Amino acid sequence: MQIPITLISSTRLKTVETTAVVDSGASGTFISEDFVKDHGIKTHRLKKTFRIRNADGTNSGKGKITHYCTLMVKVDQRTMYGKFNVHKLGHPHITVTYLRMIQGNGRA
Numbered sequence: 796m797q798i799p800i801t802l803i804s805s806t807r808l809k810t811v812e813t814t815a816v817v818d819s820g821a822s823g824t825f826i827s828e829d830f831v832k833d834h835g836i837k838t839h840r841l842k843k844t845f846r847i848r849n850a851d852g853t854n855s856g857k858g859k860i861t862h863y864c865t866l867m868v869k870v871d872q873r874t875m876y877g878k879f880n881v882h883k884l885g886h887p888h889i890t891v892t893y894l895r896m897i898q899g900n901g902r903a
Contacts, residue, residue, distance in 0.1 A: 796815070796816070796817045797815065797816055797852065797871060798814065798815055798891065799810075799812065799813075799814055799818055799870075800813060800814065800815045800816060800865070800868055800869065800870050801813075801868070801869040801870075802866045802889075803866060803868075803869065804834070804835075804836055804841070804866060804867075805865070805866070805867060806831070809835070810829045810833065811834055813830075813889060814871060814889070815889035821841035821847055823880055824878065824879050824880065824889075825847075825879060825880050825881075825884055825889070826864065826866075826879035826880070826881055826882070826889050827881075827883070827884040828881050828882065828884070829883070830884075830889070831864060831881055836864050836866070837864060838862040838863065838864045838881055839850070839863055839864065839865075840862055841860065841861055841862060841863055841880075843859060844859040844861045845859060845860050846858075846859050846860070847860065847882065850866060853900050856885065857883040859882065860880045860882055861881075862880075862881040863864055863879060863880050863881060864878075864879050864881060865877070865878050865879075871883060872887075880889045888895070
């Protein structure tokens with residue numbers, strides 16, 4: 796399922812409208828490395844890197860996750876902060892887990 800979202804960068808005060816895939820099987824919240832570069836989104840190095848695994852348990856083959864970014868996310872009338880792990884995704888550029896989208900704690 797795809798949903799329209801608005802991303803707001805706190806460091807650049809830039810707003811980007813895009814779509815995200817809601818994936819109940821995803822192991823976290825991810826944003827495309829290319830999307831981050833194209834929009835000049837500031838990233839931070841993770842203290843501990845990790846690999847993404849496919850549904851069958853094998854490594855994704857796209858390398859380790861080494862960076863993340865924090866963005867304000869607006870979905871409909873709800874605004875929350877989200878930590879997005881930067882990964883080599885295709886299109887759409889953002890993947891979120893359904894569980895994270897419905898949590899009521901204000902974080903994506």
